Amino acid sequence: xxxxxxxxxxxxxxxxxxxxxxxxxxxxxxxxxxxxxxxxxxxxxxxxxxxxxxxxxxxxxxxxxxxxxxxxxxxxxxxxxxxxxxxxxxxxxxxxxxxxxxxxxxxxxxxxxxxxxxxxxxxxxxxxxxxxxxxxxxxxxxxxxxxxxxxxxxxxxxxxxxxxxxxxxxxxxxxxxxxxxxxxxxxxxxxxxxxxxxxxxxxxxxxxxxxxxxxxxxxxxxxxxxxxxxxxxxxxxxxxxxxxxxxxxxxxxxxxxxxxxxxxxxxxxxxxxxxxxxxxxxxxxxxxxxxxxxxxxxxxxxxxxxxxxxxxxxxxxxxxxxxxxxxxxxxxxxxxxxxxxxxxxxxxxxxxxxxxxxxxxxxxxxxxxxxxxxxxxxxxxxxxxxxxxxxxxxxxxxxxxxxxxxxxxxxxxxxxxxxxxxxxxxxxxxxxxxxxxxxxxxxxxxxxxxxxxx
Numbered sequence: 001x002x003x004x005x006x007x008x009x010x011x012x013x014x015x016x017x018x019x020x021x022x023x024x025x026x027x028x029x030x031x032x033x034x035x036x037x038x039x040x041x042x043x044x045x046x047x048x049x050x051x052x053x054x055x056x057x058x059x060x061x062x063x064x065x066x067x068x069x070x071x072x073x074x075x076x077x078x079x080x081x082x083x084x085x086x087x088x089x090x091x092x093x094x095x096x097x098x099x100x101x102x103x104x105x106x107x108x109x110x111x112x113x114x115x116x117x118x119x120x121x122x123x124x125x126x127x128x129x130x131x132x133x134x135x136x137x138x139x140x141x142x143x144x145x146x147x148x149x150x151x152x153x154x155x156x157x158x159x160x161x162x163x164x165x166x167x168x169x170x171x172x173x174x175x176x177x178x179x180x181x182x183x184x185x186x187x188x189x190x191x192x193x194x195x196x197x198x199x200x201x202x203x204x205x206x207x208x209x210x211x212x213x214x215x216x217x218x219x220x221x222x223x224x225x226x227x228x229x230x231x232x233x234x235x236x237x238x239x240x241x242x243x244x245x246x247x248x249x250x251x252x253x254x255x256x257x258x259x260x261x262x263x264x265x266x267x268x269x270x271x272x273x274x275x276x277x278x279x280x281x282x283x284x285x286x287x288x289x290x291x292x293x294x295x296x297x298x299x300x301x302x303x304x305x306x307x308x309x310x311x312x313x314x315x316x317x318x319x320x321x322x323x324x325x326x327x328x329x330x331x332x333x334x335x336x337x338x339x340x341x342x343x344x345x346x347x348x349x350x351x352x353x354x355x356x357x358x359x360x361x362x363x364x365x366x367x368x369x370x371x372x373x374x375x376x377x378x379x380x381x382x383x384x385x386x387x388x389x390x391x392x393x394x395x396x397x398x399x400x401x402x403x404x405x406x407x408x409x410x411x412x413x414x415x416x417x418x419x420x421x422x423x424x425x426x427x428x429x430x431x432x433x434x435x436x437x438x439x440x441x442x443x444x445x446x447x448x449x450x451x452x453x454x
Contacts, residue, residue, distance in 0.1 A: 001344055002192050002337045003297045005389040007431060008328065008346075009033075009186040009193070014432035016439065017196075018187065024199045029190045033312065037332050038184065041314035042118060043322065044071055046375055048307070048314050054154075057119050058103055058111070058140060059083065061154035076110030081151075083107055088148045096400050100128040102140065106150055118315040122326050124429065125291045125351030125395045135398040188334050193431075227251040231261070231273045233417070244417045259452065260418035260445045264438060266290065267396065267425040274416075281412035284405055288425050290393035292358045293350040296369045297330075298383040302343045306378035309343060314376070318353050323368040325351055327376075342384070345373070352397060362388050396425040420444045 010017040021030060041048040052069040054062030059080070067077060083106050089097075097105075103116040112128065121128040124136060133141060143153035189195035201222070208221050232247040234257075248256040263270045271285035313328040326348040331338035338344040347369045350357045357365070366386050373379045406426055413419055420441040424434050 001299055001339070001342070003344070003387055004192055004330065004346065005295060005297075005387070006391075007193055008330065008334070009188040010431040011185050012187050013185045014428075014430065014436070016432040016435040018432075020435055021189075021196065024196070024203065026189065026195060026199055029195055030187050031190055031334060033184070033186050033333055034335070037309075037311050039311045041311050042071055042115070043314055043316045043320050043376060044114065045320075048376055050311065051115075051119075055115070056154050057137070058116050059107060059150040059154055061151075061157070063151075063155075071114055072110055076108060076114070079108030080111050083151050084149050086149070088144050096132055096134050096403070097141075098129055098400055099126075099131040099133050099137065102133050103128070106144070113319050114317055118317045118325070121318075121353075122315050122348075122351075124398065125293050125325070125348075126397055127352040130352070130397065130399045132398050132400045132402045135402040190336065223250070223252075223254075226254075228273060231277065233277060246418070260420070260448055262420045262422055262438075262441045262445060264422040264441070266393065266423070268393065270421060278412055278416060281409065281416075284409045284412065285425075287405060288402075289397040289399060291350070291352040291395045291397055292355060292390070292392045293348060293395060294358060294365060294388060294390045296347040296349065296366060297387040297389075298345045298347070298366075298369070298373070299338065299385050300343050300345070300379065300381070300383050302341050304379060304381035305343055307376075316372075322372050323349055323354075323357060323365075324372045324376075325349065325354070327373070347373070351395075358390060358392065396429065418445065418448045 012018045018030075021027060039053075040051050042051055043049075049069070049071050052060060052062070052065040052071070054060055054065055060066035066072075066080075072080065086106060089105070099116060099120055100112055103112040107116070117128050120137060121131060124131060140150060143150050147153035147156065204222060227250060228248055229251050230249045232249075234245045234247055246258040246261045248258060248261070250256070263273065265273075267285040267288040268290065271282040274285070275282040309329045309332050311329065312333045313326065315326045316322045316324050318325075324347050328346045328348075329343070330346050331342070331344040349365060349369065357368075360368070365388055370379070370383070409421070409426075413421060422434075422437040422441040424430075424437075427433060427437060
C-alpha cells in the first residue's frame with residue numbers, strides 16, 4: 001500500500017509544481033489520474049450521486065446532464081437557471097463577497113448547500129459564509145463581469161458540439177466526459193508526493209557537499225527538529241555597515257546570523273516571532289484564521305466493498321450531517337496505491353464547519369468514519385488497517401477582506417530590511433501556489449543580496 005497523509009496530487013494548470021518536477025529530473029515519474037473513472041460523487045440523502053457531467057465547481061457548463069441530475073430539486077434547478085437572466089452585480093462599492101453570498105445571489109440556496117459548499121468550501125476546509133471569493137475563486141467574479149451569467153461563461157469556455165475545448169482565455173477548460181473537478185489536470189508521482197520532497201532534499205544535500213571546504217565534513221544547511229525561539233535585528237549604524245543582520249536564536253542554543261530572512265511558517269508562528277519587532281505586522285498575521293482537519297486512510301479487501309468505486313471519491317454536503325466531509329478512492333484515482341485485490345480509501349474530517357471532531361480519540365474517529373462508509377458504500381467488514389493523521393491549525397482561512405490584509409502585511413514587511421514571507425497563508429494553498437510563493441521570496445532575497453555581494 002502507498003498512503004498519502006498530506007496532499008495526494010498537484011494541479012498542472014498552475015505551472016510551478018510541474019516545472020519544478022521537470023527541473024529536478026522527475027518528469028518520467030509523473031503519473032496522471034486514472035482515465036477510466038474521471039468523475040466524482042456527491043452525497044444526497046444517504047446516496048452517492050454522480051456530479052453532472054460538465055459541472056464546474058459552482059455551475060453547469062452543459063445543461064442536459066444538469067437537468068437530468070437528481071442532486072437538485074426542480075425548484076432548485078429553476079432557480080439556478082435564473083443565472084442566465086440575472087443582472088451582474090454593481091461593484092462600485094465593496095468588491096469583496098463571500099462564496100456563500102455569491103452562490104446564493106447567482107444560483108440560489110440549494111446550489112450553495114448541495115454543490116458550492118462541499119465542492120469549493122471543501123477545497124479550503126472552510127465556512128463558505130466567511131470565505132472571500134476574491135481571494136479564492138476570482139475567476140467566477142470575472143465570469144460575471146465579462147459574461148453576466150456563469151452558465152453562459154462556462155458554456156462559452158467549455159466543450160462545443162465538436163467535443164473540443166475552446167480557448168482558455170475565455171475561462172476554464174472543461175474536459176468532456178468528466179464531472180466535478182477537472183481531473184485531467186491533476187498529477188502525482190509513481191511513489192507518491194514524497195518523491196518531490198525527497199528529491200529536493202537530495203539536491204540541497206548535494207549543494208552542501210559542493211560548497212564544503214574539503215577539510216571538514218559538509219554541514220547540512222537544513223536543521224531538522226530545530227525550533228526558532230526568537231528573532232532580532234542588529235542595526236549597525238556605522239558608515240561602513242552595508243546592511244542590518246538578522247539574529248536567529250534556536251532551541252539548541254545556536255545563534256545564527258543572516259543577511260536576509262524568509263519566514264515560510266504558519267502566519268500565527270511568524271506573528272509570535274515578529275511581535276517585538278513590529279507589533280502591527282504581528283497583529284495582521286494573527287488575524288489570519290486557521291482550520292484543523294484529519295485524514296483517515298483505510299485499507300480493505302476489494303471484495304469487502306460492495307460499491308463499484310467507479311469514480312475518484314465523493315464529497316458530503318454539510319447539511320447531510322455526516323462525520324466525513326469527503327472521501328477519496330485512492331487506489332482508483334492513481335495507480336500502485338494498493339495491491340491487486342485490495343482497495344485504499346481516504347476520509348477527510350473536521351474543517352472550519354466541524355472543528356469539534358478533532359477532539360475525538362483515534363478509535364472514535366475511525367468508528368465514525370467506518371459508520372459513514374457502511375451507510376454510503378455498504379462496507380460491513382473491518383478494514384485491514386487504518387492510519388489517522390491530524391493536521392492542527394494547518395489550513396489558512398481566506399476570510400472576507402483577505403486581499404486588503406495582504407496589502408497591509410506587505411506594507412509592514414517593507415519596513416523590515418531583507419524580510420520575506422512565504423507559504424500557504426497568503427496567495428494560495430495548493431502545492432503550485434506554495435512553490436510560486438517560495439520562488440518569489442527567493443527572487444526578493446537575491447535582489448537584496450546581489451548589490452551587497454557584488
